[in-house]
Amino acid sequence: MGQVTYVSFDGEETVVDVPNGDNLMQAAIDNGISGILGDCGGGCACATCHCIVDDAWAAKTGEPDEIELDMLDGVVDPKPNSRLSCQITMSDELEGLVIHLPESQF
């Protein structure tokens, strides 16, 4: 279990307790965070759970794999730290993580 801060596009911060092993899309849905949709349920098939990892954390969340990279290529306004939140799994290392949400998922 660790805390993750979701920052909405207009700057509102929501801090959520995320159990280790859960992905950050699921955690957002579980906590009613708007701005993350997750239409495909975590299958890396829809890219509607796009988030931007805070610069300070980019190294710790790891690199997206090839499929995720390809999906990210097509999101609205991709950034260097863009990730699909369904592909980030909570762990002790990510305690305190901050992620930013885009203006739109499609």
Place this chain on the structure above:
Amino acid sequence: MSETVVIIGAGQAGCDLTAALRQQGFEGRIVMVGEEPALPYRRPPLSKAYLSGDMTEEQLYIKPASTYEKQNVEVITGVRVERIDRAAKNVTLANGEVLDYTKLALCTGGHARRLPLPGAEKPNVHYVRTIADIEKLKAQFLPGKRLLIIGGGYIGLEAAAVGIKKELKVTLVEAMPRLLARVTGPALSEYYYGVHSAKGVDIKLGAGVDALEGDELVEKVVLADGTKLDADVIIVGIGLIPNTELAEAAGLEVDNGILVDQQCRSSDPDIFAAGDCANHDHGFLLRRMRLESVPNASEGARVIAATICGKEAVHNGAPWFWSDQYDLKLQMVGINQGYEEVVIRGSMEENNFSAFYLCGGVIISADTVNRPKDFMVAKKLVAGRVKADAATLSDESVELKSLIA
């Protein structure tokens, strides 16, 4: 009086509607009533990771019970709705409870079309729609068993892929002359025929089923040409029937689904419908369409929530779908109905290609296999009704992205 939204059906659309209503600022009462005992869950894994045992029931749940509590959403599971009284604006549940509504949403989904043959009620004949269906199936879904699948659509093919993975002996019969006949073009049908055959699925096309033979269990499936196929386990995947009985009994307009406008409103302005049960006046396709997909259910739910909250929203996204079979990631966008030309980009032999469907030079649909990048661009091309010629689309030296206007 404060507002109450009652949602009939606790599937993807119903569940997403509860969240979307709160996100859009709805502060009234929300009650969602589902017939199945489980909390709202994701159905796509039923024919994939849940059947193969790689996912637990809890992992199927869209969200835990605590989330509904936090969002002040009342969830009633395991209870049928008996009727809708539009004049009194209430619904009566099977347990006698009466719920008043100011707005009602029908998210009733559909049920698997039954095989209309004697013997189809026997305990080794299965459908793939609910957790209960899969629980019953799993007990018989064992290595070495002869699995016979009736229907070469997505459900049948996904089940075949899991059957091979779990080392069953898989035979698939399809009444049409090709696989996926209802949803894709012949090139893709042929491709998937090749893939499944190579993996060991014995596929019989143009093979309608005439009879089921056996005592306690179905032991043989008799085809129209008289061929008898031995089977231990049978899966029937021959389509979905929308659940429209309540709507019909309430006098709402129904025609292959509950008829709704671009705001998902039925013929009664206080009653909405979304998901598999709804037949939309689709804002993108510009015709009526009943779609069976999670993204369609989710979009419908968001449109209903926005409309109830007095915001402008239209159900007009280019529809998209996905299907996982073996290590193939199929992603599709648009409806290819009426296409005049199909263009392949990439290599079918290498399981890495996209098929683009053109009508009047406009890209109306695309099927991508292991090409998520193409899929993301194709979504934009289809949504933008972009024109392209075959030579450009098939030329890999031209970036697909460059076609986006």
